[in-house]
Amino acid sequence: MINLLLLPIILPFFFAIILLFFKENVRVQRTLTLIGLAISFTFSLVLMAKVKADGVQTLTLGSWPAPFGITMVSDMVSVLLVTTSILITFFIVMYSFEAIGKERERFYYYPAVLFMLTGVNGAFTTGDIFNMFVFFEVFLMASYVLIVLGGEKKQLRESIKYILVNVISSALFVVAIALLYSVIGTLNMADISVKIAEVGQPGIITVIAILFLLVFGIKGAIFPLYFWLPGSYSAPPIPVLALFGALLTKIGVYAITRTYTLFFIHNMPVTHELLLVLSILTIVAGCIGALAYFDLKHIMIYNIIIAVGVILFGVAQMNDAGMTGAMFYLIHDMIIKGALFLLIGIIIAITGTSNLRKMGGLMKTNAPLGWMYLIAAFGLAGIPPLSGFTGKLLIVKGAFEAGNVWGSVFILASSLIVLLSVIRIFIYAFWGEPVELPTTKRRSYRIMIVPAALLVVISIAYGVGTEWIVPYMTDASDVLLKPSIYIDAVLKE
Protein backbone atom coordinates (compact mmCIF):
# COMPACT_ATOMS: atom_id res chain seq x y z
CA MET A 1 0.00 0.00 0.00
CA ILE A 2 2.46 2.65 -1.16
CA ASN A 3 -0.27 5.27 -1.51
CA LEU A 4 -0.95 5.24 2.23
CA LEU A 5 0.69 8.60 2.81
CA LEU A 6 -1.69 10.26 0.34
CA LEU A 7 -4.84 9.09 2.13
CA PRO A 8 -4.90 11.79 4.87
CA ILE A 9 -4.83 14.36 2.03
CA ILE A 10 -7.15 12.70 -0.47
CA LEU A 11 -9.88 11.47 1.91
CA PRO A 12 -10.89 14.93 3.24
CA PHE A 13 -10.76 16.20 -0.35
CA PHE A 14 -12.98 13.37 -1.57
CA PHE A 15 -15.53 13.87 1.21
CA ALA A 16 -15.54 17.63 0.61
CA ILE A 17 -16.48 17.05 -3.02
CA ILE A 18 -19.26 14.64 -2.02
CA LEU A 19 -20.59 17.21 0.46
CA LEU A 20 -20.98 19.81 -2.28
CA PHE A 21 -23.96 17.79 -3.55
CA PHE A 22 -25.87 17.92 -0.24
CA LYS A 23 -26.15 21.65 0.27
CA GLU A 24 -29.56 21.69 1.95
CA ASN A 25 -29.36 18.43 3.88
CA VAL A 26 -27.52 19.45 7.05
CA ARG A 27 -27.93 16.04 8.70
CA VAL A 28 -26.19 14.22 5.82
CA GLN A 29 -23.44 16.82 5.80
CA ARG A 30 -22.73 16.38 9.50
CA THR A 31 -22.68 12.58 9.30
CA LEU A 32 -20.48 12.45 6.21
CA THR A 33 -18.01 14.97 7.65
CA LEU A 34 -17.59 12.98 10.85
CA ILE A 35 -17.26 9.70 8.94
CA GLY A 36 -14.70 11.21 6.59
CA LEU A 37 -12.63 12.62 9.42
CA ALA A 38 -12.80 9.35 11.38
CA ILE A 39 -11.57 7.35 8.38
CA SER A 40 -8.79 9.87 7.68
CA PHE A 41 -7.74 9.71 11.32
CA THR A 42 -7.57 5.91 11.24
CA PHE A 43 -5.38 5.93 8.15
CA SER A 44 -3.11 8.61 9.59
CA LEU A 45 -2.60 6.41 12.67
CA VAL A 46 -1.73 3.47 10.40
CA LEU A 47 0.68 5.75 8.56
CA MET A 48 2.25 6.84 11.84
CA ALA A 49 2.81 3.22 12.85
CA LYS A 50 4.39 2.55 9.47
CA VAL A 51 6.71 5.58 9.70
CA LYS A 52 7.68 4.49 13.21
CA ALA A 53 8.47 0.96 12.04
CA ASP A 54 10.05 1.54 8.61
CA GLY A 55 11.42 5.10 8.71
CA VAL A 56 10.62 7.96 6.33
CA GLN A 57 7.97 7.11 3.72
CA THR A 58 8.21 8.69 0.27
CA LEU A 59 6.08 8.54 -2.84
CA THR A 60 6.93 10.15 -6.15
CA LEU A 61 3.74 10.89 -8.05
CA GLY A 62 3.52 9.26 -11.47
CA SER A 63 6.64 7.14 -10.79
CA TRP A 64 8.99 9.76 -12.21
CA PRO A 65 12.45 9.51 -10.61
CA ALA A 66 12.94 11.66 -7.53
CA PRO A 67 14.07 15.20 -8.41
CA PHE A 68 11.89 15.35 -11.56
CA GLY A 69 8.43 14.49 -10.26
CA ILE A 70 6.55 15.76 -7.24
CA THR A 71 7.61 13.81 -4.16
CA MET A 72 5.41 13.41 -1.12
CA VAL A 73 7.40 12.75 2.04
CA SER A 74 5.96 11.52 5.32
CA ASP A 75 8.51 11.64 8.10
CA MET A 76 7.69 11.61 11.81
CA VAL A 77 7.35 15.42 11.94
CA SER A 78 4.75 15.61 9.21
CA VAL A 79 2.80 12.51 10.23
CA LEU A 80 2.51 13.77 13.82
CA LEU A 81 1.22 17.12 12.60
CA VAL A 82 -1.19 15.50 10.13
CA THR A 83 -2.63 13.21 12.79
CA THR A 84 -3.05 16.05 15.28
CA SER A 85 -4.69 18.28 12.67
CA ILE A 86 -7.27 15.65 11.76
CA LEU A 87 -7.98 14.91 15.42
CA ILE A 88 -8.53 18.59 16.28
CA THR A 89 -10.69 19.15 13.21
CA PHE A 90 -12.83 16.17 14.26
CA PHE A 91 -13.60 17.70 17.65
CA ILE A 92 -14.12 21.19 16.26
CA VAL A 93 -16.59 19.81 13.71
CA MET A 94 -18.45 18.08 16.55
CA TYR A 95 -18.53 21.40 18.40
CA SER A 96 -19.74 23.20 15.26
CA PHE A 97 -22.98 21.17 15.16
CA GLU A 98 -24.30 23.35 17.93
CA ALA A 99 -22.15 26.47 17.71
CA ILE A 100 -22.03 27.46 14.06
CA GLY A 101 -25.73 27.80 13.26
CA LYS A 102 -27.95 26.38 10.51
CA GLU A 103 -27.45 29.26 8.09
CA ARG A 104 -23.70 28.79 7.84
CA GLU A 105 -24.05 25.00 7.71
CA ARG A 106 -26.24 25.33 4.63
CA PHE A 107 -23.66 27.47 2.87
CA TYR A 108 -20.79 25.00 2.48
CA TYR A 109 -19.29 25.32 5.96
CA TYR A 110 -18.29 21.65 6.19
CA PRO A 111 -16.82 21.42 2.66
CA ALA A 112 -14.73 24.52 3.43
CA VAL A 113 -13.44 22.91 6.64
CA LEU A 114 -12.52 19.73 4.78
CA PHE A 115 -10.86 21.62 1.92
CA MET A 116 -8.84 23.52 4.49
CA LEU A 117 -7.79 20.25 6.11
CA THR A 118 -6.74 18.99 2.65
CA GLY A 119 -4.48 22.00 2.21
CA VAL A 120 -3.09 21.75 5.72
CA ASN A 121 -2.26 18.05 5.43
CA GLY A 122 -0.80 18.59 1.97
CA ALA A 123 1.43 21.40 3.18
CA PHE A 124 2.71 19.16 5.98
CA THR A 125 3.37 16.21 3.68
CA THR A 126 4.77 17.69 0.48
CA GLY A 127 8.41 17.36 -0.52
CA ASP A 128 8.37 19.97 -3.27
CA ILE A 129 8.64 23.68 -2.58
CA PHE A 130 6.27 24.85 -5.33
CA ASN A 131 3.77 22.16 -4.40
CA MET A 132 3.94 23.57 -0.89
CA PHE A 133 2.94 26.96 -2.32
CA VAL A 134 -0.05 25.34 -4.04
CA PHE A 135 -1.18 23.60 -0.84
CA PHE A 136 -0.72 26.92 1.01
CA GLU A 137 -3.14 28.47 -1.48
CA VAL A 138 -5.59 25.57 -1.04
CA PHE A 139 -5.92 26.08 2.71
CA LEU A 140 -5.76 29.87 2.38
CA MET A 141 -8.66 29.93 -0.09
CA ALA A 142 -10.72 27.73 2.22
CA SER A 143 -9.79 29.95 5.16
CA TYR A 144 -10.92 33.07 3.23
CA VAL A 145 -14.29 31.42 2.81
CA LEU A 146 -14.47 30.40 6.47
CA ILE A 147 -13.47 33.81 7.80
CA VAL A 148 -16.08 35.68 5.75
CA LEU A 149 -18.88 33.06 5.80
CA GLY A 150 -21.93 34.66 7.36
CA GLY A 151 -21.16 38.11 5.98
CA GLU A 152 -21.47 40.14 9.18
CA LYS A 153 -20.21 43.68 8.99
CA LYS A 154 -17.23 42.98 11.21
CA GLN A 155 -16.31 39.80 9.34
CA LEU A 156 -16.31 41.63 5.99
CA ARG A 157 -14.11 44.38 7.36
CA GLU A 158 -11.56 42.11 9.00
CA SER A 159 -11.44 39.54 6.20
CA ILE A 160 -10.32 42.26 3.78
CA LYS A 161 -7.25 42.81 5.91
CA TYR A 162 -6.64 39.06 6.29
CA ILE A 163 -6.92 38.39 2.58
CA LEU A 164 -4.79 41.36 1.60
CA VAL A 165 -1.94 40.34 3.91
CA ASN A 166 -2.07 36.77 2.64
CA VAL A 167 -2.16 37.80 -1.03
CA ILE A 168 0.98 39.86 -0.49
CA SER A 169 2.74 37.08 1.37
CA SER A 170 1.77 34.60 -1.35
CA ALA A 171 3.29 36.90 -3.98
CA LEU A 172 6.45 37.06 -1.87
CA PHE A 173 6.44 33.26 -1.63
CA VAL A 174 6.37 33.07 -5.46
CA VAL A 175 9.21 35.60 -5.62
CA ALA A 176 11.26 33.61 -3.10
CA ILE A 177 10.73 30.37 -5.05
CA ALA A 178 11.69 32.12 -8.31
CA LEU A 179 14.93 33.43 -6.79
CA LEU A 180 15.76 30.05 -5.26
CA TYR A 181 15.08 28.34 -8.59
CA SER A 182 17.38 30.75 -10.43
CA VAL A 183 20.25 30.02 -8.03
CA ILE A 184 19.72 26.28 -7.43
CA GLY A 185 17.76 25.11 -10.46
CA THR A 186 15.51 22.58 -8.73
CA LEU A 187 12.27 22.54 -6.75
CA ASN A 188 12.51 19.20 -4.94
CA MET A 189 13.25 19.94 -1.30
CA ALA A 190 15.76 17.13 -0.79
CA ASP A 191 17.52 18.08 -4.03
CA ILE A 192 17.60 21.77 -2.99
CA SER A 193 19.25 20.72 0.27
CA VAL A 194 21.92 18.72 -1.60
CA LYS A 195 22.61 21.54 -4.09
CA ILE A 196 22.87 24.19 -1.36
CA ALA A 197 25.31 21.98 0.53
CA GLU A 198 27.37 21.68 -2.67
CA VAL A 199 27.72 25.45 -3.16
CA GLY A 200 28.08 26.05 0.60
CA GLN A 201 25.43 28.76 0.99
CA PRO A 202 26.85 31.95 -0.52
CA GLY A 203 25.39 35.35 0.42
CA ILE A 204 22.52 35.17 -2.06
CA ILE A 205 21.18 31.99 -0.44
CA THR A 206 21.27 33.66 2.96
CA VAL A 207 19.21 36.51 1.51
CA ILE A 208 16.69 33.99 0.14
CA ALA A 209 16.64 32.30 3.57
CA ILE A 210 15.60 35.58 5.17
CA LEU A 211 13.00 36.12 2.44
CA PHE A 212 11.55 32.70 3.31
CA LEU A 213 11.53 33.70 6.97
CA LEU A 214 9.59 36.82 5.97
CA VAL A 215 7.04 34.80 3.96
CA PHE A 216 6.45 32.08 6.55
CA GLY A 217 6.69 34.63 9.35
CA ILE A 218 3.65 36.43 7.95
CA LYS A 219 1.73 33.11 7.90
CA GLY A 220 3.00 32.10 11.34
CA ALA A 221 2.67 35.53 12.97
CA ILE A 222 6.16 36.22 14.29
CA PHE A 223 7.33 39.64 15.43
CA PRO A 224 7.08 42.11 13.62
CA LEU A 225 4.75 40.40 11.13
CA TYR A 226 1.95 39.46 13.53
CA PHE A 227 0.05 42.76 13.17
CA TRP A 228 -2.79 41.23 11.09
CA LEU A 229 -3.57 38.37 13.46
CA PRO A 230 -5.43 39.89 16.46
CA GLY A 231 -7.95 41.76 14.33
CA SER A 232 -8.58 39.02 11.80
CA TYR A 233 -8.94 36.20 14.30
CA SER A 234 -11.42 38.09 16.47
CA ALA A 235 -13.92 38.36 13.60
CA PRO A 236 -15.07 34.80 12.73
CA PRO A 237 -17.27 32.63 15.01
CA ILE A 238 -15.61 30.49 17.71
CA PRO A 239 -15.30 27.12 15.87
CA VAL A 240 -13.57 28.83 12.94
CA LEU A 241 -11.36 30.76 15.36
CA ALA A 242 -10.43 27.49 17.10
CA LEU A 243 -9.61 25.89 13.75
CA PHE A 244 -7.44 28.84 12.70
CA GLY A 245 -5.76 29.20 16.08
CA ALA A 246 -4.92 25.52 16.33
CA LEU A 247 -3.83 24.86 12.74
CA LEU A 248 -3.03 27.84 10.52
CA THR A 249 -0.18 29.59 12.31
CA LYS A 250 1.40 26.20 13.00
CA ILE A 251 1.86 25.67 9.26
CA GLY A 252 4.01 28.78 9.12
CA VAL A 253 5.97 27.45 12.08
CA TYR A 254 6.34 24.04 10.39
CA ALA A 255 7.51 25.66 7.13
CA ILE A 256 10.14 27.75 8.96
CA THR A 257 11.29 24.64 10.83
CA ARG A 258 11.52 22.60 7.65
CA THR A 259 13.40 25.18 5.57
CA TYR A 260 15.72 26.18 8.42
CA THR A 261 16.67 22.59 9.23
CA LEU A 262 16.81 21.18 5.69
CA PHE A 263 18.02 24.03 3.42
CA PHE A 264 19.68 26.92 5.18
CA ILE A 265 22.02 25.28 7.67
CA HIS A 266 25.40 26.50 6.48
CA ASN A 267 25.34 30.09 7.74
CA MET A 268 23.77 29.69 11.17
CA PRO A 269 25.37 32.73 12.87
CA VAL A 270 23.23 34.92 10.60
CA THR A 271 20.00 33.02 9.92
CA HIS A 272 19.46 31.16 13.17
CA GLU A 273 20.60 34.09 15.30
CA LEU A 274 17.98 36.22 13.54
CA LEU A 275 15.36 33.54 14.15
CA LEU A 276 16.37 33.43 17.83
CA VAL A 277 16.07 37.19 18.32
CA LEU A 278 12.76 37.37 16.44
CA SER A 279 11.31 34.49 18.46
CA ILE A 280 12.15 36.22 21.75
CA LEU A 281 10.64 39.48 20.50
CA THR A 282 7.54 37.50 19.44
CA ILE A 283 7.19 36.16 22.98
CA VAL A 284 7.54 39.66 24.45
CA ALA A 285 4.99 41.13 22.05
CA GLY A 286 2.56 38.29 22.73
CA CYS A 287 2.94 38.71 26.50
CA ILE A 288 2.22 42.43 26.32
CA GLY A 289 -0.94 41.74 24.31
CA ALA A 290 -2.09 38.91 26.58
CA LEU A 291 -1.91 41.18 29.62
CA ALA A 292 -3.37 44.26 27.94
CA TYR A 293 -6.87 43.00 27.12
CA PHE A 294 -9.99 42.26 29.12
CA ASP A 295 -11.50 40.37 26.19
CA LEU A 296 -11.53 36.56 26.26
CA LYS A 297 -10.83 36.18 22.54
CA HIS A 298 -7.99 38.67 22.50
CA ILE A 299 -6.24 37.11 25.50
CA MET A 300 -6.26 33.70 23.82
CA ILE A 301 -5.23 35.16 20.44
CA TYR A 302 -2.13 36.74 21.95
CA ASN A 303 -1.37 33.39 23.61
CA ILE A 304 -1.14 31.93 20.07
CA ILE A 305 1.60 34.45 19.31
CA ILE A 306 3.50 33.59 22.51
CA ALA A 307 3.41 29.86 21.63
CA VAL A 308 4.73 30.55 18.11
CA GLY A 309 7.66 32.37 19.69
CA VAL A 310 8.37 29.55 22.14
CA ILE A 311 8.36 26.86 19.43
CA LEU A 312 10.63 28.84 17.11
CA PHE A 313 12.97 29.57 20.01
CA GLY A 314 13.32 25.81 20.48
CA VAL A 315 13.94 25.31 16.76
CA ALA A 316 16.58 28.05 16.68
CA GLN A 317 18.74 26.15 19.21
CA MET A 318 19.50 23.43 16.62
CA ASN A 319 20.39 20.86 19.26
CA ASP A 320 18.76 17.65 20.35
CA ALA A 321 16.95 18.86 23.46
CA GLY A 322 15.74 22.10 21.86
CA MET A 323 14.34 20.40 18.76
CA THR A 324 12.61 17.58 20.66
CA GLY A 325 11.16 20.20 23.00
CA ALA A 326 9.91 22.26 20.05
CA MET A 327 8.16 19.20 18.57
CA PHE A 328 6.62 18.34 21.95
CA TYR A 329 5.44 21.90 22.42
CA LEU A 330 4.10 22.19 18.86
CA ILE A 331 1.77 19.20 19.21
CA HIS A 332 0.81 20.18 22.79
CA ASP A 333 0.00 23.71 21.68
CA MET A 334 -2.26 22.58 18.83
CA ILE A 335 -4.28 20.37 21.20
CA ILE A 336 -4.48 22.80 24.10
CA LYS A 337 -5.31 25.82 21.92
CA GLY A 338 -8.14 23.83 20.35
CA ALA A 339 -9.43 22.92 23.82
CA LEU A 340 -9.11 26.44 25.24
CA PHE A 341 -10.84 28.13 22.31
CA LEU A 342 -13.73 25.67 22.58
CA LEU A 343 -13.98 26.31 26.34
CA ILE A 344 -13.98 30.09 26.06
CA GLY A 345 -16.52 29.66 23.26
CA ILE A 346 -18.80 27.95 25.80
CA ILE A 347 -18.15 30.72 28.34
CA ILE A 348 -19.08 33.33 25.74
CA ALA A 349 -22.19 31.34 24.79
CA ILE A 350 -23.31 31.16 28.44
CA THR A 351 -22.62 34.75 29.42
CA GLY A 352 -23.43 36.32 26.06
CA THR A 353 -20.37 38.58 26.15
CA SER A 354 -16.63 38.27 25.69
CA ASN A 355 -15.84 41.12 28.07
CA LEU A 356 -14.30 39.80 31.30
CA ARG A 357 -15.55 42.71 33.40
CA LYS A 358 -19.17 41.75 32.72
CA MET A 359 -18.78 38.16 34.00
CA GLY A 360 -18.63 36.51 37.38
CA GLY A 361 -19.72 33.61 39.56
CA LEU A 362 -19.94 30.95 36.85
CA MET A 363 -18.52 28.42 39.35
CA LYS A 364 -21.91 28.30 41.09
CA THR A 365 -23.81 27.42 37.92
CA ASN A 366 -21.23 25.67 35.72
CA ALA A 367 -18.70 23.95 37.99
CA PRO A 368 -17.53 21.21 35.52
CA LEU A 369 -16.76 23.88 32.92
CA GLY A 370 -14.74 25.78 35.51
CA TRP A 371 -12.62 22.78 36.53
CA MET A 372 -12.03 21.84 32.92
CA TYR A 373 -10.97 25.36 32.08
CA LEU A 374 -8.62 25.40 35.08
CA ILE A 375 -6.95 22.15 33.96
CA ALA A 376 -6.55 23.44 30.41
CA ALA A 377 -5.13 26.73 31.69
CA PHE A 378 -2.57 24.94 33.87
CA GLY A 379 -1.72 22.74 30.88
CA LEU A 380 -1.09 25.82 28.75
CA ALA A 381 1.21 27.35 31.36
CA GLY A 382 3.13 24.09 31.78
CA ILE A 383 2.40 22.87 35.31
CA PRO A 384 4.27 19.52 35.63
CA PRO A 385 1.83 16.63 35.28
CA LEU A 386 0.10 18.36 32.37
CA SER A 387 1.02 18.59 28.72
CA GLY A 388 2.90 21.89 28.42
CA PHE A 389 5.62 20.92 30.84
CA THR A 390 7.89 18.51 28.97
CA GLY A 391 8.14 20.63 25.85
CA LYS A 392 9.09 23.78 27.67
CA LEU A 393 11.50 21.90 29.97
CA LEU A 394 13.36 20.49 26.97
CA ILE A 395 13.38 23.85 25.16
CA VAL A 396 14.90 25.55 28.21
CA LYS A 397 17.39 22.70 28.61
CA GLY A 398 18.38 23.03 24.95
CA ALA A 399 18.82 26.78 25.34
CA PHE A 400 21.10 26.35 28.36
CA GLU A 401 23.16 23.77 26.46
CA ALA A 402 23.50 26.21 23.54
CA GLY A 403 24.47 29.01 25.92
CA ASN A 404 21.37 31.18 25.49
CA VAL A 405 20.82 31.85 29.18
CA TRP A 406 18.92 35.09 28.65
CA GLY A 407 16.61 33.48 26.14
CA SER A 408 15.71 30.79 28.67
CA VAL A 409 14.93 33.45 31.26
CA PHE A 410 12.49 35.02 28.80
CA ILE A 411 10.83 31.64 28.15
CA LEU A 412 10.38 30.96 31.88
CA ALA A 413 9.13 34.48 32.58
CA SER A 414 6.67 34.18 29.68
CA SER A 415 5.20 31.06 31.33
CA LEU A 416 4.32 33.15 34.36
CA ILE A 417 2.64 35.77 32.21
CA VAL A 418 0.73 33.10 30.28
CA LEU A 419 -0.44 31.66 33.59
CA LEU A 420 -1.43 35.12 34.83
CA SER A 421 -3.39 35.91 31.67
CA VAL A 422 -5.39 32.66 31.64
CA ILE A 423 -5.96 32.55 35.40
CA ARG A 424 -7.28 36.08 35.20
CA ILE A 425 -10.02 34.74 32.93
CA PHE A 426 -10.71 32.04 35.54
CA ILE A 427 -10.88 34.50 38.43
CA TYR A 428 -13.04 37.04 36.64
CA ALA A 429 -15.42 34.58 34.99
CA PHE A 430 -15.77 31.84 37.62
CA TRP A 431 -15.22 33.54 40.97
CA GLY A 432 -16.95 36.55 42.43
CA GLU A 433 -20.60 37.44 42.58
CA PRO A 434 -22.86 35.76 40.02
CA VAL A 435 -24.19 38.10 37.37
CA GLU A 436 -27.50 37.93 35.51
CA LEU A 437 -27.14 35.31 32.75
CA PRO A 438 -29.14 35.29 29.54
CA THR A 439 -31.23 32.14 29.20
CA THR A 440 -29.50 29.42 27.21
CA LYS A 441 -30.55 25.89 26.40
CA ARG A 442 -29.01 23.27 28.72
CA ARG A 443 -29.02 20.84 25.83
CA SER A 444 -26.84 22.99 23.57
CA TYR A 445 -24.43 23.52 26.46
CA ARG A 446 -24.14 19.77 26.93
CA ILE A 447 -23.49 19.14 23.23
CA MET A 448 -20.79 21.79 23.13
CA ILE A 449 -18.98 20.65 26.25
CA VAL A 450 -18.40 17.06 25.07
CA PRO A 451 -15.77 17.80 22.35
CA ALA A 452 -14.08 20.39 24.57
CA ALA A 453 -13.91 17.87 27.43
CA LEU A 454 -12.49 15.19 25.13
CA LEU A 455 -9.76 17.55 23.94
CA VAL A 456 -8.88 18.40 27.56
CA VAL A 457 -8.71 14.67 28.36
CA ILE A 458 -6.42 14.12 25.36
CA SER A 459 -4.15 16.93 26.53
CA ILE A 460 -3.99 15.38 30.02
CA ALA A 461 -3.16 12.01 28.49
CA TYR A 462 -0.48 13.70 26.36
CA GLY A 463 1.07 15.16 29.50
CA VAL A 464 0.81 12.06 31.66
CA GLY A 465 1.84 9.66 28.90
CA THR A 466 5.02 11.53 27.96
CA GLU A 467 7.05 8.35 28.33
CA TRP A 468 5.14 6.69 25.45
CA ILE A 469 5.41 9.73 23.22
CA VAL A 470 9.14 10.33 23.65
CA PRO A 471 10.28 7.79 20.97
CA TYR A 472 8.05 9.49 18.37
CA MET A 473 9.39 12.92 19.27
CA THR A 474 13.02 11.80 19.16
CA ASP A 475 12.38 10.31 15.71
CA ALA A 476 10.96 13.67 14.62
CA SER A 477 13.87 15.70 15.98
CA ASP A 478 16.35 13.20 14.49
CA VAL A 479 14.99 13.71 11.00
CA LEU A 480 15.08 17.49 11.49
CA LEU A 481 18.63 17.59 12.85
CA LYS A 482 20.09 15.10 10.36
CA PRO A 483 18.95 16.17 6.89
CA SER A 484 20.78 13.15 5.45
CA ILE A 485 17.95 10.87 6.70
CA TYR A 486 15.42 12.92 4.71
CA ILE A 487 17.64 13.23 1.64
CA ASP A 488 18.52 9.55 1.52
CA ALA A 489 14.86 8.59 1.77
CA VAL A 490 13.87 10.84 -1.13
CA LEU A 491 16.84 10.53 -3.46
CA LYS A 492 17.34 6.77 -3.05
CA GLU A 493 18.58 5.06 -6.17
Place this chain on the structure above:
Amino acid sequence: MEFVMAIVIGILFMAAVYLILSKSLLRIILGTGLLSHGAHLLILTMGGLGGTSPPVLAEGVTDYVDPLPQALILTAIVISFGVTAFIIVLFYRTYAEHKTDNMNLMKGNDEHD
Protein backbone atom coordinates in the same frame (compact mmCIF):
# COMPACT_ATOMS: atom_id res chain seq x y z
CA MET B 1 17.68 41.12 -21.57
CA GLU B 2 17.40 39.86 -17.99
CA PHE B 3 18.67 43.25 -16.82
CA VAL B 4 15.88 45.12 -18.61
CA MET B 5 13.31 42.67 -17.24
CA ALA B 6 14.65 43.17 -13.73
CA ILE B 7 14.15 46.94 -14.05
CA VAL B 8 10.62 46.46 -15.43
CA ILE B 9 9.70 44.04 -12.62
CA GLY B 10 11.12 46.47 -10.09
CA ILE B 11 8.90 49.22 -11.45
CA LEU B 12 5.88 46.89 -11.30
CA PHE B 13 6.62 46.07 -7.65
CA MET B 14 7.08 49.75 -6.87
CA ALA B 15 3.74 50.67 -8.42
CA ALA B 16 2.06 47.75 -6.64
CA VAL B 17 3.39 48.79 -3.23
CA TYR B 18 2.31 52.38 -3.83
CA LEU B 19 -1.21 51.32 -4.85
CA ILE B 20 -1.63 48.85 -1.98
CA LEU B 21 -0.72 51.57 0.51
CA SER B 22 -3.49 53.85 -0.79
CA LYS B 23 -6.92 54.32 0.77
CA SER B 24 -9.34 53.26 -1.94
CA LEU B 25 -10.33 49.59 -2.21
CA LEU B 26 -10.20 49.64 -6.02
CA ARG B 27 -6.65 50.94 -6.06
CA ILE B 28 -5.67 48.16 -3.67
CA ILE B 29 -7.12 45.55 -6.05
CA LEU B 30 -5.15 47.10 -8.92
CA GLY B 31 -2.06 46.94 -6.72
CA THR B 32 -2.49 43.22 -6.04
CA GLY B 33 -2.92 42.67 -9.78
CA LEU B 34 0.34 44.45 -10.52
CA LEU B 35 2.04 42.55 -7.71
CA SER B 36 1.10 39.18 -9.22
CA HIS B 37 2.17 40.38 -12.70
CA GLY B 38 5.55 41.28 -11.24
CA ALA B 39 5.88 37.93 -9.48
CA HIS B 40 4.96 35.98 -12.63
CA LEU B 41 7.38 37.94 -14.81
CA LEU B 42 10.03 37.33 -12.16
CA ILE B 43 9.57 33.55 -12.41
CA LEU B 44 9.93 33.78 -16.20
CA THR B 45 13.05 35.93 -15.95
CA MET B 46 14.66 33.89 -13.21
CA GLY B 47 14.22 30.72 -15.26
CA GLY B 48 16.54 32.36 -17.79
CA LEU B 49 15.55 33.99 -21.05
CA GLY B 50 17.77 31.77 -23.19
CA GLY B 51 16.57 29.24 -25.76
CA THR B 52 15.01 29.89 -29.13
CA SER B 53 12.13 27.42 -29.61
CA PRO B 54 8.96 27.06 -27.62
CA PRO B 55 8.98 23.93 -25.44
CA VAL B 56 7.14 21.70 -27.91
CA LEU B 57 8.84 18.59 -29.22
CA ALA B 58 9.70 18.97 -32.90
CA GLU B 59 12.07 17.48 -35.48
CA GLY B 60 15.61 18.83 -35.45
CA VAL B 61 15.17 21.36 -32.65
CA THR B 62 17.65 21.20 -29.77
CA ASP B 63 17.55 24.65 -28.17
CA TYR B 64 14.34 24.73 -26.13
CA VAL B 65 13.18 27.36 -23.66
CA ASP B 66 13.08 26.08 -20.05
CA PRO B 67 9.55 24.58 -19.71
CA LEU B 68 9.43 24.43 -15.90
CA PRO B 69 8.97 28.17 -15.15
CA GLN B 70 6.16 28.31 -17.69
CA ALA B 71 4.29 25.55 -15.90
CA LEU B 72 4.85 27.32 -12.57
CA ILE B 73 3.52 30.59 -13.98
CA LEU B 74 0.47 28.90 -15.41
CA THR B 75 -0.30 27.48 -11.96
CA ALA B 76 0.35 30.80 -10.22
CA ILE B 77 -1.82 32.68 -12.74
CA VAL B 78 -4.94 30.58 -12.18
CA ILE B 79 -4.45 30.74 -8.41
CA SER B 80 -4.12 34.52 -8.40
CA PHE B 81 -7.07 34.70 -10.81
CA GLY B 82 -9.26 32.79 -8.35
CA VAL B 83 -8.11 34.88 -5.41
CA THR B 84 -8.63 38.14 -7.32
CA ALA B 85 -12.16 37.15 -8.32
CA PHE B 86 -12.90 36.39 -4.66
CA ILE B 87 -11.40 39.70 -3.54
CA ILE B 88 -13.41 41.73 -6.02
CA VAL B 89 -16.70 40.21 -4.87
CA LEU B 90 -15.66 40.58 -1.23
CA PHE B 91 -14.81 44.26 -1.75
CA TYR B 92 -18.12 44.78 -3.50
CA ARG B 93 -19.99 43.23 -0.56
CA THR B 94 -17.98 45.28 1.90
CA TYR B 95 -18.74 48.43 -0.03
CA ALA B 96 -22.44 47.56 0.00
CA GLU B 97 -22.45 46.89 3.77
CA HIS B 98 -20.16 49.65 4.99
CA LYS B 99 -21.23 52.28 2.41
CA THR B 100 -17.64 53.37 1.91
CA ASP B 101 -14.58 52.34 -0.07
CA ASN B 102 -12.16 54.21 2.14
CA MET B 103 -9.93 51.87 4.15
CA ASN B 104 -9.33 54.58 6.76
CA LEU B 105 -13.02 54.56 7.66
CA MET B 106 -13.15 50.79 8.15
CA LYS B 107 -12.05 50.81 11.75
CA GLY B 108 -13.88 49.58 14.78
CA ASN B 109 -13.61 47.12 17.61
CA ASP B 110 -15.97 45.14 19.77
CA GLU B 111 -17.38 48.16 21.55
CA HIS B 112 -18.51 50.08 18.49
CA ASP B 113 -18.88 48.15 15.27
